Amino acid sequence: MTQFTRRNFVKAAGACAALGTLASVSPQVIGKGHKGRVIVIGGGYGGTIAAKYIKMADPDIDVTLIEQNPKYVSCPLSNEVLSGERNIESITFDYAKLSGNRGINVVTDRVMEIDAAKHTVKGAGGTSYAYDKLVVSPGVDFRYEQIEGYSEAVAQKIPHAWKAGPQTALLRKQLMAMKDGGVCYIAAPPNPFRCPPGPYERAAQIAMYLKHHKPKSKVIILDAKDKFSKQGxxxxxxxxxxDGMVEWVPGAEGGIIEAVDPATNTLIGEVDEYQGGVLNVIPAQKAGKIAQLAGLADDSGWCPVNQKTFESSIHKDIFVIGDACIAGKMPKSGYAANSQGKVCAAAIVALLNGQEPGEPSYVNTCYSIIAEKWGISVAAVYQLVDGQIVGVKGAGGLSPMDAKPATRAIEAQYARSWFKNITSDMFT
Ligand SMILES: Cc1cc2nc3c(=O)[nH]c(=O)nc-3n(C[C@H](O)[C@H](O)[C@H](O)COP(=O)(O)OP(=O)(O)OC[C@H]3O[C@@H](n4cnc5c(N)ncnc54)[C@H](O)[C@@H]3O)c2cc1C
Structure with a gap:
């Protein structure tokens, strides 16, 4: 893992101009002993990175990270919990090092309200926190209403497992209890949603478990779409x-699920009904609830931002990163959230030092593990063109079709080391 010093962070985030002249910042900007207060809402793939890199780039900025849970359970690699390849502890992290080593004020609280005019946020217990700049990285919320009969309460019986933690454990428990010869149905959501290859990696990981323990069973993906990421x-x-264990039903051929009946454990599609051993319904998504409450989202349900800095197009001094924001061609992934966290951090540090944010560059890779030694990936580098994040031609790409087993084995190894590196970036 690269140790990020302030110097190479600045290089990586493409903001040399913005941060190179901190020594000459005027006292008016610095204020009384500090350069400003930044609050970050959400300690996940985007928020931890924004908080850490702001503090690392400029220790004179006060950084407070407000996260509702004392521990974070990662969605990346949570599909391996479903196959039994790893346990949930291996994807669970705490914030001790961010507060202990990094000088970030980590607060366990749920933000219920953002007052953009007063520059304050309010926690569940009524505590008010003031900010100069606010970063919002709350992840996604579900559009349960788009599937009749589905709700947060029903998800306690028919899990989505699209936020890792108890939902992942519930789905694993149901798979373990399923009889050999049973069917696990995965209802995959319409675009855009977090982790475009995720449902298809999940099908493979569940099939891996079934192949070893319940070989007469099947996984059927009922898709709202007609094509998907890394499909070939x-x-x-x-x-x-x-072979013969995983089936994919596209939307045009009856994959769209319109309703669920928890009483009979049934999915009701446009064409057929599916009664399964295990039902996994991943609903359509939108920006996390606090972004909706704060009026940061537009009619699409996602948050429009200035794609150079991630400052909200709706509210000044509020920055939205990660799954919740509209980030041009970038997918909604943990790696994208990490990259956006760094670009946003550099922009905020520049602004609090009276500088112009630098020209950003962004990156993403999504690995998927199909079998223990069989990994595939899609990667891209992005740049800003006319205010929009677009892919850099010729950079990145897709794993080749028909690659040798050794290539796939290395990619599976890369996937697991990617996870080690990115979580170490987030939590240490
Ligand atoms: C099964 C699965 C597999 C995946 N695999 C990969 C992968 O291999 N690679 C990859 O790059 N991405 C992957 N992803 C996608 C990745 O998980 C998300 O894109 C990423 O987590 C987005 O980061 P974020 O910061 O936007 O949200 P999150 O990481 O979800 O963080 C949001 C945080 O905000 C907190 N929060 C929300 N509201 C409040 C509030 N009001 N007050 C306080 N705290 C709040 C939440 O508790 C949470 O901790 C996967 C997703 C799934 C579901």
Whole structure:
């Protein structure tokens, strides 16, 4: 793992101009002993990074990270918990090092209200926190209403497992209790949603478990869409490892799920009804609730931002990163949230030092693990063109079709080391 010093962070985030002249910042900007107060809402893939990199780039900025849970359970690699390849402890992290080593004020509280005019946020217990700049990285919320009969309460019986933690444990428990010969149905959501390859990696990981423990069983993906991320590579992997065990039903052929009936454990599609051993319904998504409450989202349900700095197009001094924001061509992924966290951190440090934010560059890779030694990936580098984040031509790409097993084995290894590196970036 690269140790990020202030110097190479600035390089990485493409903001040399913004941060290179901190020594000459005027006292008016610095104020009484500090340069400003930044609050970050959400200690996940985006928020931890924004908080840490702001503090690392400029220790004179007060940084408070407000997260509702004392521990964070990662969605990346949570599909391996479903197959039994890893346990939930291995994807669970706390914030001790961010507060102990990094000088970030970590507060466990749920933000219920943002007052953009007064520059304050209010916690569940009524505590008010003041900010000069606010970063919002709350992840996603679900559009339960788009599937009749589905709700947060019903998800306690028919899990989505699209936020890792108790939902992941519930789905794993149901898979373990399913009889051999049973069917696990995964209802995959419409675009845009967090982790475009996630439902298809999940199908493979569940099939891996079934192949070893319940070989007469099947996984059927009922998709709201007619195509999906890394489709050719996934289909090839399913055929190689789980032939006849994994089936994909596109939207146009009856994959769209319109309703659930928890009483009879049934999914009701446009064409057919599916009664399964295990039902996993991943609903359509929108920006996390606090972003909605604060009026940061537009009619699409997601938050428009200045894609150079991630400052909200709706409220000044509030920055939205991660799944919740509209980030041009970037997908909603943990790696994208990490990259956006760094760009946003550099912009905020520049602004609090009276500088112009530098020209950003962004990156993303999404790995998927189909079998223990079979990984695939899609990667891209992005730049800002006419205010929009677009891919850099010729950078990144997709794993090749028909690659040798050794290549796939290395990619599976890369996937797991990616996880080690990015979580160490977040929590140490
Ligand atoms: C099964 C699955 C597999 C995935 N695999 C990958 C992968 O391999 N690679 C990859 O790059 N991405 C992957 N992702 C996507 C990745 O998890 C998300 O894109 C990423 O977590 C987004 O980061 P975020 O900061 O926007 O949200 P999150 O990481 O979800 O963080 C949001 C945080 O905000 C907190 N919060 C929300 N509201 C409040 C509030 N009002 N007050 C206080 N705290 C609040 C939440 O508790 C949470 O901790 C996967 C997702 C899933 C579901």
């Amino acid at each position: 590579l996934f289909m090839q992997g399913y055929k190689k490892f789980y």
